[in-house]
Amino acid sequence: MKKSFLLGISFLFILSFGLMAQEQVERWNRVELSYQTAFKGNGHQDVAFKAIFVHADTTLTISGFYDGNQTFKLRFMPTRLGIWKYTTQSNVPGLAKKTGTMECIAPSHENHGMVRTNSSVHFTYADGKTYYPFGTTAYAWNHMGAELQQLTLKSLQKSRFNKIRMCVFPKNYDLVKEEPILYPFVLQETKRDAQGNEVKVWDYNQFNPAFFHQLEKQIDALQSLGIEADLILFHPYDKGRWGFDAMPREVNIRYIQYLLARISSFRNVWWSMANEWDYVKSKTIADWDELTRTVVNADPYRHLCSIHGATATYYDYWKPEFSHVSIQDESPVQSPNSAAMLRNVYHKPVVLDEVGYEGNLKSRWGRYSPETMTHLIWNGVIGGTYVTHGESFMFKDHRDTIFWAKGGRFIGESWKRVGFLRQLLEEGPGPLNLSDVSRDNITSSGGKGNYLVYFGKQIQEYWMFNLPINNGAFGKLTAGTRFRVDIIDTYGMTIQTLPEIFETGKENDYRFFDKDFKKIRLPEKPYLALRIREIR
């Protein structure tokens, strides 16, 4: 028996058989139990292997998995502080009745645990810290060559993204034709079809552990950068090349169970059931519902889970399996009001996981200016939702490392502005909500006495200081409240603090103006915002 504590784990003692001292593991880190044993049949299908982890307040059943080479593993993420004991169960003697104990200790500074929703319209880490998703997209970066993968991680490190949408399966699409390095299944044979094209036939009974090792390595690499892996479990971009979009039902289920046994213990994974689910022609809504339930049932930690459709295709996100709403649509980001509507409808956090890309493609989805990409992200955020960034520049041909699919270098301009916006939010008191919903389309607040007013494309010489009397759950604004104001150039990424202090006069038709009707002179530029903070 071998015990290893992976990436970022406070590994205090390594002990062999017959533990005496207690092992310690940080809360929300990962413990791996590893056993080599003889067995009969197919390690992926004929061996039952799980463990019951017991804590004073919680019992979790954790599935193990076959990792090839006669080796079975079991990975566990302790969710509560204190002593955990485990006992394994198996139909293979060499895996059964293994027991052990570990102590879950306080996490280190940069470990905040899994991201959750807590039945709110916003996200928090398990330790209570607010998580503001600022994601980007690189669907198949993990299927590119090693050098390009390394470059992608470097680019992400320079950025301030904290989420990435990426696919488990490789991608075959216009502009993305690369053959992956590894495949999730063992190749059985290569045939030719009637047209003479090569057709790979997979042994769906044999997962390829090397494929998953590579995926896991990169999820861990993302974790060390503070990035959540919004992992896309299925997608339609296969078109008969590998057939992973059209596997038999029982293979889909086995794939989910195997994948989740391997990586549910990674604290930075989210499940995205699909990208553009409605373009996957082989699956019905009933299939998606079943696969989603399979994910939820195979996940002892209940990671975030959603599903993503084509433009303006809304799945029934109210189903309880979905922790949040992940949508491809441009309409909600046309104005903060529109984005806020979706929150009001679903009562769940809304992530607009594709509103188009900054780029230079001919396709409409891939040709926003950096200003527009930034503006649409601001619109969504002011409306109290979150908007995923993406970049699709192509200067030569499909061999360009167009970030949207392959990763590589950021070529655009909006990615920096996303970092600037993230910083603004993280400096604020909390997640944003429109102060006077459906009435005021520009004023958002993260807490009492704290506002962001976003002017979008409007260019104006001055703005007369005024705020709505309403501020959602933060209560009413009152006369005599004093404020300091910063002018924020959301595209230029500057913050200019005004010397004057503003003070609310008496209520004036649902709003408060400055008592002397003071104005703020503005640079005559679009994409300005104001940060307005009460002086206490």
Add this chain to the structure above:
Amino acid sequence: MKKSFLLGISFLFILSFGLMAQEQVERWNRVELSYQTAFKGNGHQDVAFKAIFVHADTTLTISGFYDGNQTFKLRFMPTRLGIWKYTTQSNVPGLAKKTGTMECIAPSHENHGMVRTNSSVHFTYADGKTYYPFGTTAYAWNHMGAELQQLTLKSLQKSRFNKIRMCVFPKNYDLVKEEPILYPFVLQETKRDAQGNEVKVWDYNQFNPAFFHQLEKQIDALQSLGIEADLILFHPYDKGRWGFDAMPREVNIRYIQYLLARISSFRNVWWSMANEWDYVKSKTIADWDELTRTVVNADPYRHLCSIHGATATYYDYWKPEFSHVSIQDESPVQSPNSAAMLRNVYHKPVVLDEVGYEGNLKSRWGRYSPETMTHLIWNGVIGGTYVTHGESFMFKDHRDTIFWAKGGRFIGESWKRVGFLRQLLEEGPGPLNLSDVSRDNITSSGGKGNYLVYFGKQIQEYWMFNLPINNGAFGKLTAGTRFRVDIIDTYGMTIQTLPEIFETGKENDYRFFDKDFKKIRLPEKPYLALRIREIR
């Protein structure tokens, strides 16, 4: 025994006991069976009375009700053509085992049956004719004096509204203080509370049939005007005056069952569980869910059913009891895109049943200009939803007959524009859908080769003829298609047909322009639309 066939029914034979010839009734009209009999106890609670109506393809169980004066009634709307037989059941001998037969015959020209959704995002009458809801609001018009009620009906007759939102219970609110003429329950006593205010104590065991006669008379009057009664079953505008917003649970249920026994057979009723449900402090969401199920279970015909909340409060409209979405919110009508989003979310018809009112009140909800009211209705309709009109002008004091609550005369301007819009839609091939959803925010289509382009507030000298390649389910537009164009002044209510013919050239970046890039000169006014129709 007395049989009467009510309003608009082809009443061919009146027969006494022992029918020989067959009675005939138009499909979707109402038949009433009436029995006077001695009984013991409370007619509302101690007498079970129903009938089974059997048709070759359908069996319906219809509840009877006590109408006072030893009289029990049972009302039935035949939904299928052909012979219906019935047998009554009761614990009172004088009501049991009555049998009869009737023939349901084809409806007359103006009878299209109940409005339904047919699992679509639009509405149709039972006979298949498209129903475009163009409603207005007069919450308590049926509780005003007879003269005012008559005036309201006259105003409705002059208008082109085909739906009205109205409450069963009287309304006590700012600007609406009138004591109703009739009450739904028998008065038990009048007390004084600690402050010396009069408090009416109702006998919740005794419905007041006269109250319901009056309501029924007005629902029938609306039917004769082709108007659907969107009947609000509960509302919060009581504030301790009568207590109808805070009756015990079992009284609420009995009230629903009694009301529905009386009026489910009226083909022009819709159930609106509440107006501003979230302001009814005495009821929880679980209560609303139970009351909604009570309605559905008590309605053998499954009339349209929804619930309405305060601004931006979205109920879980995906629950199967709700046939459509009835929302109070201004956000969806800020642009056609926003309205369309709600359809995409719910996959049900969306009626924006309160986006504010044309009027002159100080309150924000009651002070739109006629242009804005009209514009918001157009935005919603172009987005493929429906928007309810309302008017709240007050020139003297609360004794004004402000239409929003009391009915009376229309004083505003937008009501006429609603009629104009209704006519445009009814002249078109079918309900509207955005042609290129989330990409083109102004072009809507009711069928192949048929478009409405709405410019909203934009003022422009000319418009270069162009249409999107996409047209939703109607397929792609192609080169060489020829069109005729009408310029529509949505506020001025004029239609000007252009002499030129436009013909699509080759595809140009997802759109088709005229082959000679022909422009249309426009009057420099806001609120213009174009009707563009293929010449075949």
